[in-house]
Amino acid sequence: MAGNDLVLTGVTKRFGGLVAVDDLSFSVKEGQIYGIIGPNGAGKTTAFNCITGIYRSEEGSVKWRGEEIRGLTPYQIVDRGIVRTFQTIRLFSEMSVAENIMSGRHIKSSQSWWHGIFPTPGSRRDEKENWLRVQEQLEFFDLQDYATTPTGSLSYGMQRRVEMARAMAVEPTLLILDEPAAGLNDKETCELLQTIYKIRDKGVTVLLIEHDMDMVMEMTDYLSVINFGRKIAEGTPAEVQANPAVIEAYLGSEDDDE
Ligand SMILES: Nc1ncnc2c1ncn2[C@@H]1O[C@H](COP(=O)(O)OP(=O)(O)OP(=O)(O)O)[C@@H](O)[C@H]1O
Numbered sequence: 001m002a003g004n005d006l007v008l009t010g011v012t013k014r015f016g017g018l019v020a021v022d023d024l025s026f027s028v029k030e031g032q033i034y035g036i037i038g039p040n041g042a043g044k045t046t047a048f049n050c051i052t053g054i055y056r057s058e059e060g061s062v063k064w065r066g067e068e069i070r071g072l073t074p075y076q077i078v079d080r081g082i083v084r085t086f087q088t089i090r091l092f093s094e095m096s097v098a099e100n101i102m103s104g105r106h107i108k109s110s111q112s113w114w115h116g117i118f119p120t121p122g123s124r125r126d127e128k129e130n131w132l133r134v135q136e137q138l139e140f141f142d143l144q145d146y147a148t149t150p151t152g153s154l155s156y157g158m159q160r161r162v163e164m165a166r167a168m169a170v171e172p173t174l175l176i177l178d179e180p181a182a183g184l185n186d187k188e189t190c191e192l193l194q195t196i197y198k199i200r201d202k203g204v205t206v207l208l209i210e211h212d213m214d215m216v217m218e219m220t221d222y223l224s225v226i227n228f229g230r231k232i233a234e235g236t237p238a239e240v241q242a243n244p245a246v247i248e249a250y251l252g253s254e255d256d257d258e
């Protein structure tokens with residue numbers, strides 16, 4: 001049986017008086033597609049920021065394959081194979097698609113900065129390897145025809161694809177996606193679903209936040225529901241859908257006027 005890849009225990013993150021993430025615990029197993037859902041402002045992105053080292057939680061622990069990663073820098077966390085995309089697109093819009101994907105490789109690159117100034121056999125080997133990986137991602141995401149196109153001139157849906165290609169170029173073990181379907185049309189959402197399955201089939205564990213409920217229910221193996229920073233439910237999609245606390249969080253209580 002697959003072990004736990006990522007384990008959050010009692011993670012709490014405050015902004016002044018606001019408890020954005022409140023005693024949050026959940027575990028993602030190797031090979032799972034794990035969903036996080038919850039209303040706007042529930043603390044989902046903040047939880048992801050605590051995992052990826054953008055924020056350090058005040059309390060709790062974040063373990064990756066048994067190692068405590070709370071307190072590591074974002075780069076150290078990428079080094080562990082944990083790579084994310086953002087809720088709003090963050091690409092270099094004047095740069096080509098291939099260059100944007102390459103920028104993911106450069107985060108990963110083991111070469112020191114002086115190798116860029118004084119090319120060595122090692123850095124040339126790295127560059128060659130980087131271009132091979134970029135080529136792979138262009139093919140995987142069906143972006144070959146746009147390799148030299150400035151990213152800013154592409155449709156929103158395609159830019160989202162480039163962003164995911166850049167993350168995949170880092171060769172993650174855990175891919176973290178913050179609302180990957182946001183702003184996509186039905187056809188693009190369908191394609192995204194297939195792409196995420198393909199990524200999982202490559203052996204990558206996927207953790208995602210998503211508002212598109214149909215998509216979450218169809219694709220995730222397991223999910224947690226967060227409201228006001230706290231986990232209010234977890235289970236398989238069928239279990240979560242039948243949970244009264246979840247129905248109330250999404251629809252509000254219908255017995256208010258009793
Ligand atoms: N840097 C910050 N400083 C202060 N408050 C913040 C900061 N980041 C988030 N918050 C607050 O923390 C709470 C949780 O925000 P978060 O962005 O994590 O929610 P979310 O579940 O991702 O929402 P959405 O679905 O709208 O993306 C919100 O009340 C938000 O205003």
Ligand SMILES: [Mg+2]
Nearest residue numbers: 044045046087
């Ligand atoms: Mg968010």
